[in-house]
Amino acid sequence: MSTPAAFLFDMDGLLLDTERVFLEVAVALLIRRGYDPDAGRAFFLTLVGSSDSHARERLEGLLGQAQHVDAFHADLYAAVDARLDSDVPLKPYVQGTLSALSGNGHPMAVVTSTRGAAARHHLSKAGLIGHFAHVIGGDEVSANKPDPAPYLEAAARLGVAPERCVAFEDSDRGATSAARAGCRVIQIPDLRPPEVELPDLGQHVATDLAAAMAHLGFSTPV
Known part of the structure; x- marks a missing residue:
């Protein structure tokens, strides 16, 4: 891989x-x-x-x-x-994962349905915003998830082909957006209706961010 x-x-x-x-x-x-x-x-x-x-x-x-x-x-x-x-609560392994990736010079962006100004504010409060080259909000793209536009536009801003990006998503709408854009997708389900099965998008499903990074061959500092 x-x-x-x-x-x-x-x-x-x-x-x-x-x-x-x-x-x-x-x-x-x-x-x-x-x-x-x-x-x-x-x-x-x-x-x-x-x-x-x-x-x-x-x-x-x-x-x-x-x-x-x-x-x-x-x-x-x-x-x-x-x-x-x-307090802006973090999901498990977020701080260690982002610190390791940015410390090794990997380009990263946030692709969120939240409005851009609010997203940047929350990431700043959480102490994470400095890890990202771009934070792209739902009001800053040409179409919203599950349309592929958010991920296509994020990849373009980073100057990388979507096929060479890995996208991490919790929701079905987001995973669908990333898959349609051609990204490699890892879905880490969070809150979802219990009766709804995950879509079959060819994505890898992980229990948390550490497991997702292990799938890619990266270790995650705690």
Whole structure:
């Protein structure tokens, strides 16, 4: 197996353990609005990996009028920002993996559905942003995941053919985007509906980032 020329990382649920924060806050807000918590959790699990625009479309179907979605979004992001302001939790092995890769000069980028400004803020708070040549948000690409555009555009910014990149994703939408772009894909599932099987994209599935790097022939410092 040849060494990748570049490494492309999703952010929420892959580098940052933030999907759980969003889920907990969203379900609490739905309970306050009279929704069943189990139904709310099931609904939000289907949004993992979605762009803001796609999530908004789905929320309009759940909440009804646009002003209800606006109010929910405002409450959601205010509460999440407050939680993450004091601590941005990392997924296992992230710090050691990124430090080792950047220390050896491997080019890296973040490819996330989160808006670029928010993504860079969270990565800065987590102490990770210095590892990446580019952080590309969902509002900074021509189309969102599962379209291949985010990964095609990230590879182009790094000056590397997509086929020579390895992409790390937790969500099905993200893994599909990377596979369609022609990247080698490693999926590390995080939060997902329990009844939904992983898509067959030719991806390698790993339990965590250390196992993913071992598959590529890299050791991961703890």
